[in-house]
Amino acid sequence: MPDSDRLLRKIETICTLTAKEKAAVRDIPLTLREFDRGEVIIRQGDIARNCFLVVTGVTCMFKITGDGYRQISIFHFSGDMPDLHSLHLDTADVTISALRPSVLGFVTHAHLRSLSDRFPNIRSAFWRATLVDASVFREWLLNLGQRPATMRVAHLLCETVVRMKLAGLGSSVASVVPLTQQEIGDCVGLSSIHVNRCVQELRRRGLIVLRRTALEIPDWRALQKAGDFDTGYLHLTERQQRLLDN
Amino acid sequence: MPDSDRLLRKIETICTLTAKEKAAVRDIPLTLREFDRGEVIIRQGDIARNCFLVVTGVTCMFKITGDGYRQISIFHFSGDMPDLHSLHLDTADVTISALRPSVLGFVTHAHLRSLSDRFPNIRSAFWRATLVDASVFREWLLNLGQRPATMRVAHLLCETVVRMKLAGLGSSVASVVPLTQQEIGDCVGLSSIHVNRCVQELRRRGLIVLRRTALEIPDWRALQKAGDFDTGYLHLTERQQRLLDN
DNA sequence: CGAACTGTTGAAAATGATCAAGGCCGGTGG
DNA sequence: CCACCGGCCTTGATCATTTTCAACAGTTCG
Numbered sequence: 381m382p383d384s385d386r387l388l389r390k391i392e393t394i395c396t397l398t399a400k401e402k403a404a405v406r407d408i409p410l411t412l413r414e415f416d417r418g419e420v421i422i423r424q425g426d427i428a429r430n431c432f433l434v435v436t437g438v439t440c441m442f443k444i445t446g447d448g449y450r451q452i453s454i455f456h457f458s459g460d461m462p463d464l465h466s467l468h469l470d471t472a473d474v475t476i477s478a479l480r481p482s483v484l485g486f487v488t489h490a491h492l493r494s495l496s497d498r499f500p501n502i503r504s505a506f507w508r509a510t511l512v513d514a515s516v517f518r519e520w521l522l523n524l525g526q527r528p529a530t531m532r533v534a535h536l537l538c539e540t541v542v543r544m545k546l547a548g549l550g551s552s553v554a555s556v557v558p559l560t561q562q563e564i565g566d567c568v569g570l571s572s573i574h575v576n577r578c579v580q581e582l583r584r585r586g587l588i589v590l591r592r593t594a595l596e597i598p599d600w601r602a603l604q605k606a607g608d609f610d611t612g613y614l615h616l617t618e619r620q621q622r623l624l625d626n
Numbered sequence: 627m628p629d630s631d632r633l634l635r636k637i638e639t640i641c642t643l644t645a646k647e648k649a650a651v652r653d654i655p656l657t658l659r660e661f662d663r664g665e666v667i668i669r670q671g672d673i674a675r676n677c678f679l680v681v682t683g684v685t686c687m688f689k690i691t692g693d694g695y696r697q698i699s700i701f702h703f704s705g706d707m708p709d710l711h712s713l714h715l716d717t718a719d720v721t722i723s724a725l726r727p728s729v730l731g732f733v734t735h736a737h738l739r740s741l742s743d744r745f746p747n748i749r750s751a752f753w754r755a756t757l758v759d760a761s762v763f764r765e766w767l768l769n770l771g772q773r774p775a776t777m778r779v780a781h782l783l784c785e786t787v788v789r790m791k792l793a794g795l796g797s798s799v800a801s802v803v804p805l806t807q808q809e810i811g812d813c814v815g816l817s818s819i820h821v822n823r824c825v826q827e828l829r830r831r832g833l834i835v836l837r838r839t840a841l842e843i844p845d846w847r848a849l850q851k852a853g854d855f856d857t858g859y860l861h862l863t864e865r866q867q868r869l870l871d872n
Numbered sequence: 873c874g875a876a877c878t879g880t881t882g883a884a885a886a887t888g889a890t891c892a893a894g895g896c897c898g899g900t901g902g
Numbered sequence: 903c904c905a906c907c908g909g910c911c912t913t914g915a916t917c918a919t920t921t922t923c924a925a926c927a928g929t930t931c932g
Contacts, residue, residue: 425858443764446854449772453764465761468754473761473859500743507753508714514756515711515719517763518689518699524770525815526695529920560878569771571921576880592878592929608692612671613719775888806910817889822912838897838910 383435383485384408390459391505393546393620401499408495410435410485415478422476428466430488434458437482438558441474442566452567454516455479455558457547464510467492480558512615519613524569527608532568533578534607537588541597542611546620557595582606629681629731630654636705637751639792639865647745654741656681656731661724668722674712676734680704683728684804687720688812698813700762701725701804703793710756713738726804758861765859770815773854778814779824780853783834787843788857792866803841828852 388405391397397405410433415421421439422428439462440455453474456462462476467489478484496503516539523532540557544550561579562572570578582588587603589596597603604610616624634651637643643651656679661667667685668674685708686701699720702708708722713735724730742749762785769778786803790796807825808818816824828834833849835842843849850856862870 441764443768445768445772451768451771453767465757468750469757469761469861471858471861473861474764497746504714507756510753510760511711511715511756514760514763515715517760517767518687518720520767521699521763521770522689522691522697524767525697525812526691562878566771572879573881573922574920577920580880612717615715615717615719808910818910819890819912820888823888826912 382406383410383412383483384433386435386459387433387461389548391502393623394505394508394617395501397501401501404495404499405502408487408491410487412483412485415482415484417478417481420475420477421484422463422466422472422474424472424475426472427470428463428472428489430486431461431463431466431492433485433487434460434462435483435485437484438479439476439482439484440479440563441476443474450566451569452563453520454513457544457549459547461506461509464506465513467506479563515613515615520567529568529570529574530578530581531606531608532570533564533575534582534587534603535609536564536568536607537582537595537597538604538607538609539614541595542614542624545624546616552597552600552624554594554596557590557593559593628652629656629658629729630679632681632705633679633707635794637748639869640751640754640863641747643747647747650741650745651748654733654737656733658729658731661728661730663724663727666721666723667730668709668712668718668720670718670721672718673716674709674718674735676732677707677709677712677738679731679733680706680708681729681731683730684725685722685728685730686725686809687722689720696812697815698809699766700759703790703795705793707752707755710752711759713752725809761859761861766813775814775816775820776824776827777852777854778816779810779821780828780833780849781855782810782814782853783828783841783843784850784853784855785860787841788860788870791870792862798843798846798870800840800842803836803839805839 384406387408388402391405412435415437421432424443434456436458438455438457440452441462442450442452444450463472466472496506523535527535537557540559541550541552541555544555545552550556561575565572565575568575579590583590585606586598587606589598630652633654634648637651658681661683667678670689680702682704684701684703686698687708688696688698690696709718712718742752769781773781783803786805787796787798787801790801791798796802807821811818811821814821825836829836831852832844833852835844
């Protein structure tokens, strides 16, 4: 798949584009660069002059407390643009790094601005994408603040599986979760040791089969219930909904 | 102050408007309505056809787990538009209610759309406002996931004082925090009882003088440090920065 | 083969929740 | 004006959850 087609594919799950708009998206000049696992892409405090598209791989956004504890706030897959917000918030308030080896395509702000000036539909799709991320943050707040440990982990697994499926990776019964238990802990606010115990409880209850990063879900409904998970906050379009149901 | 001037005041701390743009903001037709403390403004699942401006009072956004626990994700003051995101995400993923008796001004989506089509600066200011909210969510995630209880409470108090000062309410040494200890708990993921103990620790350390909702801060620097608080994530403009320093 | 992660287990310690009861304060109605 | 009521704050005791520390096993990869 040509690189910018991944973006096109994503935008088209959100709205319908005219031929001209499609061409414009395809013509976005992407500067490709590979990142190793753990490599920093944007550092907190950086001033951004471009955004990037995840072509392949996974990225994650995080912040660190003064005492050095890390909280991951979201991760992004193929087709996502993790730092679209930098279009209007130029100094980064978070660090973004590659969670796995990834290929990223960089685009200048200038180019994105001209694109969104010329094509209101595309601009709306961008704005909407930042709003869906914000909705994910709100759900994670609920997860961190109010749900018990095992439920938090189950919730995270559900979200990951759904979002990966939307990005065209994995299915709803089996998937490769790109997260170590340490990283899961950094997402849900638990020590990696306790994450391990939660994972084992989920295993014991027959809700997941997780070996390293290979995840199987024998009973999706049951896992969803265990994680108090409902897709509402992902604001899926009908098209995305259909994609999921397959 | 005329009602839509509160919005104008806020937008103007973010960007500079032409006379025409100012007039357009002033001409926004607001339908005013009063809300009692605790009254629901937008219910999770509602389909929005309008947004609202906080004229006076305070609103908060929250979600509830399947087990009935509540997590507040943000609150908004005079001049804020809490559900701007509904412009692109029509079904609400959160509930918004009045934290105190409030006067709100409703505007139709149609009107806001026409406004933002005609005035790109205003549109950008709106988009930016939703992005700053998202940045606040990320910081709260860090707060909930990684900071110990007392620090969380201190952080919340710092943010509240700063944001209220920006909205023209209170000062940096004294303020009326519009939150009960129960509500603080719903923000920082703690039981109200434990919040009480944190508050007392902050008092004992001489960092705050909090009587009911009246807050005095003898040493702003020290409280900031106790809360690991840095204004960066609020993305203050220079104008806002100056407002704070007074 | 060894180094470096990642996952697993147990025990002890810390943190925060829950339960229960009482005090303070402001508002309301007699 | 006073008595009462309800919401909010406070305190103590107990309990549950989660962290930390420490050690070890399994994998992957150079």
